[in-house]
Structure formats: structure tokens, C-alpha cells
Amino acid sequence: MPNEVRVIGVGGMPELRPGDDLAGLMMDAAAAQGTPIEEGDVLVVTQKVISKVEGKVMSIEGVEASPLAVTITEGHRRDPRHTEMILREARRIVRMDRGVIIAETKHGFFCANAGIDASNIPGDKTIALLPDDSDASARGIRDAVLARLGVNVAVVVSDTFGRPWRNGAANVAIGVAGMDPLLDYVGSLDAYGNVLHTTQIAVADELAATAELVTGKALGIPVSIIRGYAFETLEDASIQRLLRSGERDLFR
Amino acid sequence: MPNEVRVIGVGGMPELRPGDDLAGLMMDAAAAQGTPIEEGDVLVVTQKVISKVEGKVMSIEGVEASPLAVTITEGHRRDPRHTEMILREARRIVRMDRGVIIAETKHGFFCANAGIDASNIPGDKTIALLPDDSDASARGIRDAVLARLGVNVAVVVSDTFGRPWRNGAANVAIGVAGMDPLLDYVGSLDAYGNVLHTTQIAVADELAATAELVTGKALGIPVSIIRGYAFETLEDASIQRLLRSGERDLFR
Numbered sequence: 001m002p003n004e005v006r007v008i009g010v011g012g013m014p015e016l017r018p019g020d021d022l023a024g025l026m027m028d029a030a031a032a033q034g035t036p037i038e039e040g041d042v043l044v045v046t047q048k049v050i051s052k053v054e055g056k057v058m059s060i061e062g063v064e065a066s067p068l069a070v071t072i073t074e075g076h077r078r079d080p081r082h083t084e085m086i087l088r089e090a091r092r093i094v095r096m097d098r099g100v101i102i103a104e105t106k107h108g109f110f111c112a113n114a115g116i117d118a119s120n121i122p123g124d125k126t127i128a129l130l131p132d133d134s135d136a137s138a139r140g141i142r143d144a145v146l147a148r149l150g151v152n153v154a155v156v157v158s159d160t161f162g163r164p165w166r167n168g169a170a171n172v173a174i175g176v177a178g179m180d181p182l183l184d185y186v187g188s189l190d191a192y193g194n195v196l197h198t199t200q201i202a203v204a205d206e207l208a209a210t211a212e213l214v215t216g217k218a219l220g221i222p223v224s225i226i227r228g229y230a231f232e233t234l235e236d237a238s239i240q241r242l243l244r245s246g247e248r249d250l251f252r
Numbered sequence: 253m254p255n256e257v258r259v260i261g262v263g264g265m266p267e268l269r270p271g272d273d274l275a276g277l278m279m280d281a282a283a284a285q286g287t288p289i290e291e292g293d294v295l296v297v298t299q300k301v302i303s304k305v306e307g308k309v310m311s312i313e314g315v316e317a318s319p320l321a322v323t324i325t326e327g328h329r330r331d332p333r334h335t336e337m338i339l340r341e342a343r344r345i346v347r348m349d350r351g352v353i354i355a356e357t358k359h360g361f362f363c364a365n366a367g368i369d370a371s372n373i374p375g376d377k378t379i380a381l382l383p384d385d386s387d388a389s390a391r392g393i394r395d396a397v398l399a400r401l402g403v404n405v406a407v408v409v410s411d412t413f414g415r416p417w418r419n420g421a422a423n424v425a426i427g428v429a430g431m432d433p434l435l436d437y438v439g440s441l442d443a444y445g446n447v448l449h450t451t452q453i454a455v456a457d458e459l460a461a462t463a464e465l466v467t468g469k470a471l472g473i474p475v476s477i478i479r480g481y482a483f484e485t486l487e488d489a490s491i492q493r494l495l496r497s498g499e500r501d502l503f504r
Contacts, residue, residue, distance in 0.1 A: 002285045003261035003466045003473060008254050033254045095502040102502060110417035119451065160453070164416055164503035165362035167496050168434045168454030170461070172418070182420045199371065201412070201464065202420030209422070209461035212453065213481050214255045221255060229465050244419050250347040250354065251416035251503055 008035050009214035010223040018055035023144035026223050035225060039151040042226040043141060044211035047159040047174060048121070048128055049222040050137045056129040057121050060085060072096060082116070082127055089114035089129060094252055104252070105130060108243045109174060111161040131157070134175020135238050142177040154179035154231050158208035164251065171212040173204035175239050179231040181205075182241050202242055203231070260287050261466035262475040270307035275396035278475050287477060291403040294478040295393060296463035299411040299426060300373070300380055301474040302389045308381040309373050312337060324348060334368070334379055341366035341381060346504055356504070357382060360495045361426060363413040383409070386427020387490050394429040406431035406483050410460035416503065423464040425456035427491050431483040433457075434493050454494055455483070 013029045016022065026045070030037050037043065051057055065073075065080035069087055073080040076099035083101075090103035094110060103114040107130060115130040131137050138155035145153050157175035162168075173181055181204030211224040246252060265281045268274065278297070282289050289295065303309055317325075317332035321339055325332040328351035335353075342355035346362060355366040359382060367382040383389050390407035397405050409427030414420075425433055433456030463476040498504060 002263065002287055005259040005465050007257040007259065007462070009256070011254065035254055097502055100502070160451070163454075165496055165501060166424070166454060166457070167494050168452040168457070170454050170457050199412070200420040202415075202418060202422050203465075205418070205420070205422050206461040206464050209458040210259070210465060212458050213257050213455075213462060213478075226465075242418050242420060244417055249417060250349055250352070 005210075005226060005228040007210055007214050008225040008227065009221040010035070010225060011221050013049075013222060016049050016052040018053060018057075020053045021144075022049060022053045023141045024148070026141070027145065027148060029223070030225060037145055037149060037151060037153060037225065038227065040153070040227070040230070041151075042154045042156060042179070042207055042229055042231060043145070044156045044158050044207055044215075044224045044226060045138070045141065046211075046215060046222045047115075047130060047134070047157055050131045050134065050157055050175075051128040052121070054131050054137065056131060057126060058085075058129065060125050060127055072101075075099075079125070082118070085127060085129070086114045086116050089116060092252075107132075107134070107174070108240070109159075109161075110252070111159075115159065115174075130159070130174065135177065135240075136175075138175040138177035138237075152178065152233070154233075154237075156181075156204050156207050156211075158211055160212070171205075171208040173202075173208045173239060173242065176204050176237045178233060178235070179204070179237055180234040180241070181237060181239060183232065204239070204242060257462075257478060257480040259462055259466050260477040260479065261473040262287070262477060263473050265301075265474060268301050268304040270305060270309075272305045273396075274301060274305045275393045276400070278393070279397065279400060281475070282477060289397055289401060289403060289405060289477065290479065292405070292479075292482070293403075294406045294408060294431070294459055294481055294483060295397070296408045296410050296460055296467075296476045296478060297390070297393065298463075298467060298474045299367075299382060299386070299409055302383045302386065302409055302427075303380040304373070306383050306389065308383060309378060310337075310381065312377050312379055324353075327351075331377070334370070337379060337381070338366045338368050341368060344504075359384075359386070359426070360492070361411075361413075362504070363411075367411065367426075382411070382426065387429065387492075388427075390427040390429035390489075404430065404485070406485075406489075408433075408456050408459050408463075410463055412464070423457075423460040425454075425460045425491060425494065428456050428489045430485060430487070431456070431489055432486040432493070433489060433491060435484065456491070456494060 060081035063081040069084035095102040134157040312333035315333040321336035386409040437451040
């Protein structure tokens with residue numbers, strides 16, 4: 001039988017508000033469309049809906065832009081109060097040029113605009129910050145699914161990041177629960193008996209990218225189920241394992 | 253009906269040699285396992301098998317290492333003749349530190365070791381170079397499938413690249429045929445009527461990452477079929493569209 005993985009978009013979810021039971025609504029929506037969540041599924045949840053239920057969507061109306069935020073926004077389309085929030089979410093600025101701010105966020109991610117964006121939320125003065133702790137968000141969903149359905153799933157929280165050198169963004173993982181986000185082949189043998197010296201695969205990032213094929217950007221599908229992928233179960237999973245330490249990184 | 257995509261590994265292919273009819277063998281293997289190639293499939297083919305049939309697997313025994321190759325290999329595990337080939341495949345060195353060489357390849361890709369690797373090929377003095385023109389390789393497969401089966405497919409040639417800031421490699425596209433590798437949302441509206449200003453998604457990279465879930469590193473499955481993904485057909489497709497120009501890049 002061929003090795004096969006299915007990727008199923010979960011549609012029909014309502015508009016989400018702070019405090020909503022996201023896990024419950026996901027389980028309901030998956031069941032309602034005839035694809036209830038099963039043992040061994042990977043649930044990929046877009047950052048935007050996590051931010052919505054966790055109250056990380058905010059108005060910039062009451063924000064006071066610092067002089068730096070005003071200066072670096074001049075000549076660009078962004079509202080200086082939006083820029084101010086980018087600076088507040090950043091731990092460090094990696095590059096700042098041509099209106100683009102590449103920052104290390106306070107969570108440790110490297111991305112444009114410290115992960116803040118303004119798409120797929122209502123209102124043109126509204127922005128969404130990243131969740132405070134996407135691992136905890138993922139864990140909460142995993143625990144809720146186990147409690148209600150009695151099945152073990154892995155959960156990946158995804159976001160859309162740009163990359164150096166290549167046009168176009170791609171989805172990556174910013175939080176994980178129930179699975180090792182990094183598949184480590186170091187020391188194992190390839191099909192020819194050669195020892196694989198250095199190959200580690202960021203499977204959580206690949207799962208996030210896979211999900212994007214069904215969630216899209218304009219489709220309004222915030223969750224997907226990846227079925228048939230045999231992940232390595234890990235109870236104390238954390239996205240930290242995907243974040244390269246400063247001394248091993250050549251690009252900061 | 254839920255939005256669903258299937259990812260099917262194509263196994264049972266023979267060991268490949270220069271000049272082999274890769275497209276024909278793929279079609280045979282897919283049919284033999286009960287999942288023949290269909291209209292609208294995306295075929296993701298790993299770089300390694302393309303390099304094998306195109307004669308890009310070579311021995312380093314006859315290579316003469318330059319003084320630079322010898323110097324920069326000292327203290328590291330790599331054979332200086334292997335390093336020499338990395339330098340020959342490179343257009344420019346981006347970073348060189350701790351035994352790691354990040355180069356722009358002569359094809360325009362930014363990756364470790366100019367895309368050369370030594371896994372999944374027989375012999376410890378053997379390396380595989382990237383195909384000369386992976387777009388042409390992809391186009392050849394697309395044309396062969398159309399000629400024999402009468403169906404239109406897209407083809408993505410994938411390779412495994414590391415990234416700045418994040419641990420673990422992930423698959424990306426290095427060649428494409430029949431589809432636009434970049435999905436452009438610029439000017440379209442999100443679910444709330446906001447204009448999406450800057451969102452471009454590197455779907456070819458996401459398709460490559462998706463395929464890795466079934467091809468793996470040690471599985472010996474070099475090809476996968478992604479079925480149910482509605483790509484944007486483009487006859488004159490090229491991976492060049494995913495390669496950011498120097499003046500728009502902040503990390504070279």
C-alpha cells in the first residue's frame with residue numbers, strides 16, 4: 001500500500017472572539033463536515049485564530065508612537081502606531097531597510113514586522129500580535145481533544161514568514177504540542193548504508209507548509225487536519241527546539 | 253465537501269543510472285502501486301534522482317583540490333576534493349565559518365555546500381551535484397507525462413536546504429514546470445475586505461515541503477504525487493520567480 005498522507009481543511013468555523021473555546025469549535029467543525037478528529041492526526045492551527053481567542057487582536061488607536069517609530073515609518077505606508085507595536089514586540093532588530101523591519105521577536109522568532117500583521121482581521125486600525133506562548137496554546141488544544149474525544153493528536157501552530165534569498169513567504173511552525181518538531185537522522189543510515197552526518201529535518205515547519213495548501217490566505221479556513229503522518233510523540237514538546245542558538249547562527 | 257489534498261509516495265522504483273528514463277519509471281511505479289498519475293497532479297521529484305539520471309553523480313577521486321580548498325577544509329571532516337567541488341559549483345560565498353560554507357550556487361540558489369551532498373548515493377568518495385537546469389528537468393517530465401498519458405501535471409524538483417535562524421532543514425523547490433511557483437495575493441481581498449498588500453506565497457516550496465512527509469530521508473521514496481491541489485497553470489514556469497534579486501535582499 002502506498003505511503004499516503006491526507007490534508008483536510010476544516011471549514012465552517014464561526015468568527016472567533018476572545019475567550020472562545022477554539023478547541024471545541026474545531027472539533028465541532030471537523031465532525032460537522034464529516035471528518036472528525038482521529039487518533040494520530042496532526043492539527044495545524046493558524047496563528048491568527050489563536051491570537052483572536054487569546055485576545056491578541058488590538059486597536060492601534062490608543063497607542064502612542066515613539067519618536068523612533070515615527071522616524072522609521074516616514075515615507076512608508078505603515079501607521080507609526082503600528083510600527084511602535086512592532087518595536088515593542090521585538091527583542092532585537094536584525095535588519096531595518098526600505099520599510100521592512102526584520103526582528104527577533106520577544107518569543108525568539110526571526111521574521112518581518114515582529115510577527116504583527118493586519119490581514120484577516122476586521123478594521124483598518126486593528127493588528128494581531130503573536131500569541132504569548134504558542135506552545136501552551138498548542139498544548140491546550142491537544143489536551144482538550146484528548147479530554148473530549150479520547151484521542152492523541154499533535155498540534156502545530158503555524159504562521160506565514162518570509163525568508164532571506166527567496167521570494168514569497170511560506171508557513172512555518174511557531175508552537176507545537178505532542179510531537180518532536182525536529183526529526184533527527186544524525187547517525188542513522190541512508191539507503192546505501194552511508195551514515196547521515198548532519199541531517200535534521202524541521203518536520204513541524206513542513207507540516208505547517210503542508211497545511212497552507214488547504215488553508216490558503218483568503219479562504220477563511222483556519223485549521224487543517226494532517227492524517228497518516230507518523231510523527232514522533234513527545235510530551236514535553238517545544239518550538240524552542242527549532243530556534244537556532246545565536247552561537248550557531250551565521251545570519252544575525 | 254471538505255477541501256482535501258492527498259500526498260502519495262511513489263515507491264518501488266529501481267536504482268537509477270545516467271540516461272535512465274526517469275519519467276517513464278515514475279509512471280510505471282505509480283501505476284504499479286495502484287495510484288496512476290492523473291490530470292492535475294503535482295509530481296514532486298527529489299533532486300537526487302534527477303542528478304542520478306542526468307549524470308551529476310561523480311567521484312571526487314580525480315579532482316585536484318586547490319590551495320584554498322585545502323586550507324578551508326583543515327580541521328573539518330570533509331575531503332578537500334569535496335570542498336573543491338563546492339567552490340566550483342558556487343557563484344559566490346555568502347558565509348564561511350565553522351566548516352559550513354553557505355554559497356550562492358551558479359544556478360542562483362542560496363544553500364549550504366553549494367547544494368552538493370553525499371547521502372543516498374553509493375560510495376564514500378561519491379558526491380551529487382545539483383542538476384544544471386532543474387526547470388528543464390521538470391519540463392521534461394511534464395512533457396513525457398503528457399505525451400504518454402495525455403494528462404497535464406505540474407512538476408516540482410525538490411531539495412533539502414537549511415535556513416538561517418531555525419534548526420533543521422526543510423524541502424524547497426529548485427525547479428518547476430507547468431505551474432506558477434509563486435501565488436500572488438497582492439491586491440486581492442481577505443475574508444474581511446482588507447486589501448492584502450504584500451502577501452506572496454511560495455507554493456512550490458510548500459509543495460516540496462509537503463512531499464517530504466512521504467518521501468523522507470531514509471525511505472528510498474524519491475517521488476510523490478500531490479493530488480487535489482488546484483495550482484495555477486503556467487506554461488513558461490521557472491524557479492527564477494522564487495529567487496529574490498540582490499537589490500531586494502537584506503542577507504547577502
